[in-house]
Amino acid sequence: MQLYAERALLDTGWADGALIEIGDDGLISALTTGVSRPPEGCERVAGALLPGMPNLHSHAFQRALAGAAERRGAGEDTFWTWRTAMYRLVEEIDPDAMEGIAGQLFVEMLEAGYTSVGEFHYLHHDRDGRPYACLTETSERIIAAAERTGIALTLLPVLYTSSGFGGEAPAAGQRRFVNGGERYARLLDALFSRHARRPGLRIGAAAHSLRAVTPGELDGALRALRSLDAHAPIHMHVSEQVREVEDCVRWSGQRPVEWLLEHADVDARWCLVHATHLSASECDALARSGATVGLCPTTEANLGDGFFPAAAFLDAGGRFGIGSDSHVSVSPLEELRWLEYGQRLVHRRRALLASPGTPSVGRRLFEHAARHGADALALPAGALAAGRRADLVAVDTSLPALQCREDDGLLDALVFAGNVNPVRDVMVGGRWRVREGRHVERDPIRRRFAETLRTLGTL
């Protein structure tokens, strides 16, 4: 397949007349620029062509809670009271609901310009906390939703054993998440043996958080993963809440990131999600580790987490990608915009996340999050180059907010003046999944989601 774009943001920068050859494997096999006229029969992309954005942190089922937990309660409302509402939803989800919600969510992601997703998947068991007849039942539903919608998936089955630091027994509301080390290893085995070679699907592993696994369990899970795939990604929530940091210090004498950097082999295969509360030395050390930080600005704002020190982290050479996490918003542009805005509000300055080499804030944010998001998902995506996946987005440059903006100026307008969704067409792994702003299967998937929501009742 051949694609031609008049203007495209490639690995090497902006280019005119890009001719993109895409193999049957969904990878870009060749890229030529400066082509003034596309060959006969070649498809022409309208607008500007950009790499699709990886969404590195998702709990798909939580989409059903979006907007339904925004009420003042009797006491103080916090992350922890939100978690109680989320656990109530957990009680209601069955495998069909999981698939119905994930399908709708993935359509929304694709229509917003996300082309891959890291599913941090911890809802493994039935309502009584017993494994389904098929141990990977709910994982299979996530995979089915990704296949149907066409989004590339890095599935990160989650190890979850405890409710607090030091191996505290899990609470009743967590029973659907819990696997001991041995069963977790079997879960990984089953997923790798069934799905390791499927195109557009990658298997990794996750530990929920330092409060939910013991050091020995973390070690065991990492060994199990490495024996299956030495390069597989490992994700973990860390330092999202101040209470979590305090509990960790009480348990170990160290802060979570400090502990992890000393006790685990944190390197470029790792993605630390949130990492909101960092000391200056943790921030520097994390940047040096090569790990990606998974930032989820809309969820972190919704949950009142606090501000990640993004400017200092980038200045120290750190890497981040973005995730929509709880999916209260599903928009890479809102994530990027408010990541920068948070820094502006805290520091009372502007253009904080640009760099001397890339003065355009839009370009820096978009390109950085695309590349490192893909790294965190261990997918060859996040940039348009030969050998990488044909995951790409065409934006409508005739929109009033984008017209007369060019190249980096277009990316600035896209990120900052972008509250009308500018995504027109989206390709994942060489196949068009969104055309003229609509996912090709939008309607039937939406109907199924509506049925699912009805079974869940008004939350």
Add this chain to the structure above:
Amino acid sequence: MQLYAERALLDTGWADGALIEIGDDGLISALTTGVSRPPEGCERVAGALLPGMPNLHSHAFQRALAGAAERRGAGEDTFWTWRTAMYRLVEEIDPDAMEGIAGQLFVEMLEAGYTSVGEFHYLHHDRDGRPYACLTETSERIIAAAERTGIALTLLPVLYTSSGFGGEAPAAGQRRFVNGGERYARLLDALFSRHARRPGLRIGAAAHSLRAVTPGELDGALRALRSLDAHAPIHMHVSEQVREVEDCVRWSGQRPVEWLLEHADVDARWCLVHATHLSASECDALARSGATVGLCPTTEANLGDGFFPAAAFLDAGGRFGIGSDSHVSVSPLEELRWLEYGQRLVHRRRALLASPGTPSVGRRLFEHAARHGADALALPAGALAAGRRADLVAVDTSLPALQCREDDGLLDALVFAGNVNPVRDVMVGGRWRVREGRHVERDPIRRRFAETLRTLGTL
């Protein structure tokens, strides 16, 4: 004209079967609820009916800069370097450009669910700083754009005389803004005599800021305004930047809000825009004054202003409305969402702007901003009730993010899970201006905007 809605948010709360009678004057003449079947020939509104949102603070021409000032410069990027870029745009605007940009902007506002706008209008003169042959030339262009698009307008011509506290002479870049007291009074006179009785149009006044007018000039402008209309609104930028607060203290020994509350007749006719940096006593006193605070969360974030103490201000009984100000975003839902999110990030809690009486954050924010925004514009709008303007919005409750959400739950989903624009139909003063998400004159207005942008070049 009669309208029927199955579910509507009225002045008195949510109601089933609302039958709304609208007079030729564009006001709601009667409202009946509990009507199970609409009368023959009555128009039926699909979805849920809400009051339209007033946008209480706009500089229309700045829409042309949206997304075009997001680059790191050689030095430190701040509000003040942004202002330099904005002044460069000012040099380029002629009356035709003013009308072309305002037309496009007002279409975007209506499509996003804003039904009225307070135009804080300071670009009065030609490129050499000389008044146009018609003193109200640029004001007339704003009025023409509002009439064409149908948005209700409160025009706030701005008094601007100085570049710093204590009457410092204006800078070259400010020459198009400057009117002495006498000419400002003539400008007000001309606007009132021509437009005071036009439906959907209200004239008020504004002083740019305490740094841009002297106490004597402020007094004079207020006297001129009161002689024309004792109830007309008065708007003023205040305490947006820390440097402005420091300069004010140096000049007067008082902070800007403190000074204003002591030296001006600040009451319910006033709207203080931004008021970002408040001491605790200023916050309380401002809440007691009855003035509205004009909050512009997306612009305040874009410019790195800082965080308005919204939770404390509401707890003290304060009132706010919202504005899109520089129009980097044009979305009442993004403004409301990030107003709450800013408070969550600062306080690390959730649901901060709800109240014990209105636990739904979405309901509280939407209703409060609609009512007090209308008060700040001195328009009888902001709620659906007999005697008020028929400014209303129908939202598409079949969207995945809104389905199965009801009443306050719908407003929570609208504000927080609302990054797909849910506005379907918009009526202003009894006339439909947006149908199925499109402004009825979208295309010709968009073409004119495109021509305008081309004359401005790539900014």
